[in-house]
Amino acid sequence: MSKAKFVGVFGKRNSGKSSLINIFAGQQVAIVSETPGTTTDPVKKRMEIFGIGPVVLIDTAGIDDSGDLGNQRVAKTKEVISQIDIALILFTNNQLDRFELDLIEQFRQEDIPFIIIHNQSDIIPLDRALAVELTEKFKADVLEFSCSLLDSKEQDNLVELLTSLMVKAVSGSPYTDKTLFEGLVEKDDVVILVCPIDSEAPEGRLILPQMNAIRDLLDRDATAVVLQPRNLEKYIKEHRSKIKMVVTDSQAFLEVDKAVPAEIPLTGFSVILARSKGNFHHYVKGTPYIDKLEDGDRVLILESCSHHSSCEDIGRVKIPKLLEKRTGKKIEWDIVAGLDPIPKDIERYKLVIQCGGCMITNRQLAARLRSAIKKDIAVTNYGITLAYCMGIYDRATAMFRE
Ligand SMILES: Nc1nc2c(ncn2[C@@H]2O[C@H](COP(=O)(O)OP(=O)(O)OP(=O)(O)O)[C@@H](O)[C@H]2O)c(=O)[nH]1
Ligand SMILES: [Mg+2]
Structure with a gap:
């Protein structure tokens, strides 16, 4: 189930960012040249790094670029920050100035672990006193590195060292996925998963949250009972005392609720899924704001993947319709798709509704909602909003609100 970790590589022009990416990829994915400003747009390379798993390395344009075009490139580089789990910041010649310090400040604000890498150390070695000063000041690892060592064994050792620092950086992260039943279910518990097999169910298989739920229960040595709504009542009658909880598809909630x-x-599956992705307590706090919406209020929909047509339908059609019907108010809707930047004037919005976020990392999800949460704007997500409008929110979130 592990999602790729996003690693951003930053530094001035010619510091060796693209060279570093190529070393990791073991191939020439990024153009390397002695001309400063070779990399212009962020370049992504997906790969497997032993110890971390799937990783997307993002090469960026140099942060010291200038001029009109240069400023645009720097702005693109900075947009990458909201997508990453770890930052690698390269510098050379023992020169770390306002460009790097400005980036480091942003990493700290956004809670992104970073590793400071002194590159081209084969030309000018890292000043030890500076390394100690930086480590103390930023509580970050500082690594003396070189992308062009002749001795390949030595090069491998450096790459291994950097990898281990990256592993350390991600493993301490509070943004790692919670599994669906973390903290809810123990060994030998019986959990009923209600999975209606109707015209909306895919042919011959279960949908991902249902499969993930079964797998997580197995990992916990719990028992998963998977059944259709029509068989639920009978099962409960016969095994009532043993059942720890029931999780159902939201569409069947009202029927299941009675049984x-x-x-x-x-x-509901959508509720435990939202909980596993983080920000859940903010959703629980923010969702009831739906009923406080007034005529002319603006609501922002954050649709984090642009290629799921069913999700698109939920965010662009279903939710606006349901909310306007429920509140009887005329609401203004804005949509931000993919990982496009969040509007700077977030104060204009009374409510922000994030999609399930199944295609993005928890850190990306947290980054997308950070500015709204900071300004105390109500936030929620698709699944919880649907649950609210269907009148099942209270019961479906009761066990998480105590
Ligand atoms: N001696 C030495 N040269 C290096 C090292 N790393 C990179 N270079 C050279 O430095 C130059 C710039 O490297 P790039 O990888 O293109 O640098 P970049 O940071 O991606 O540069 P931009 O894309 O222009 O921002 C190239 O000529 C590389 O071969 C290193 O560790 N040692
Ligand atoms: Mg480059």
Whole structure:
């Protein structure tokens, strides 16, 4: 289930960013040249790094670029910051000045672990006193590196060292995915998963959250009972005392709600999925704001993948319709797709509704909602909004609100 980690490589022009990416990729993915400003737009390379798993390395344009075009490139480089899990910041010649310091400040603000790399150390070695000063000041690892060592064994050792620092940086991250039942289910618990097989179910298989739920229960040595809504009542009658909780597809919630006695916790796949992705307590706080919306209020939809037509339909059609019907108000809708930048004037919005985020990392999700949360704007997500409008929110989130 592990998602790729996004690693951004930053530094001035000619510091060796593209060279570093090529070393990791073991191939020439990025153009390297002695002409400063070779890399212009961010370039992504997906690969597997032993110890981390799938990784997307992002090569960026130099942060010291200038002029009109240069400023645009720097702006593109800075947009990358909201997408990454780790930053590698390269400098050379023991010169770390306002360009790097400005980046480091942004990493700290956005809570992104970073590794400071002194590159081209074969030409000018890293000043030890500077390394100690930087480590103390920024509580970050500082690595003496070179992308062009003649001794390949020595080069391999350096790459291995950098990899281990990257592993350390991601493993301490508070943004790693929670699994669906983390903290909810223990060994030998019985959990009923209600999976309606209707015209919306895909042919011959289960959908991803259902499969992930089964897998997570197996990992926990719990028992997953997978059944259709019509078989639920009978099962509960026969096994009532043993059931820890029931999780259902939201579409079947109302029917399932009637069949599950009040003392058995009931929730939805979309709710446990939202919880596993983080920001959940903000959603629980923000969702009831739906009923406070007034005529002319603006709502921002954050649609983080642009290629799922069913999600597109939920964000662009279903949710606006449901909310306007429920509130009876005329609401203004804005949509930001993919990983496009969040509007700077976030204060204009009364509510922000994020998609399920199945295609993005938890850190990216956190970054997308950070400015709204900071300004105390109500936030929620697709699944929880649907649950709210369907009238199942209270019961489906009860066990998480105590
Ligand atoms: N001696 C030495 N040369 C290096 C090292 N790393 C990169 N270079 C050289 O430095 C030059 C710039 O390297 P690039 O990888 O293109 O640098 P970049 O940071 O991607 O540069 P821009 O894309 O222009 O921002 C090239 O000529 C590289 O061969 C190193 O560790 N040692
Ligand atoms: Mg480059």
